[in-house]
Amino acid sequence: MAVIAQCVWLYYRFALSLRDVAELMLARSIVVSHETIRTWHAKFGRRMRVACAVVLLTNYGGGPV
Numbered sequence: 001m002a003v004i005a006q007c008v009w010l011y012y013r014f015a016l017s018l019r020d021v022a023e024l025m026l027a028r029s030i031v032v033s034h035e036t037i038r039t040w041h042a043k044f045g046r047r048m049r050v051a052c053a054v055v056l057l058t059n060y061g062g063g064p065v
Helices: 002-013 018-027 034-060
Strands: none
Touching: 002 018, 002 034, 018 034
16 A cells, blocks of 8 residues: 555656656566556545645645745
8 A cells, every 4th residue: 555655645746747656666666557556546546635735735834925
């Protein structure tokens, strides 16, 4: 589950492409295809996106700059 969370988090947090996320995971010796990440994104993406937004708002205030 940690690998799935890491992939989806990278995709949303840094606005990377699916292939970029797959390449980053390969650099960590984790072989995963961009299609697998797409499937994870479709299944867990909404929940992860909301969690990322909550963390950003909590840590950085979310107010105007």
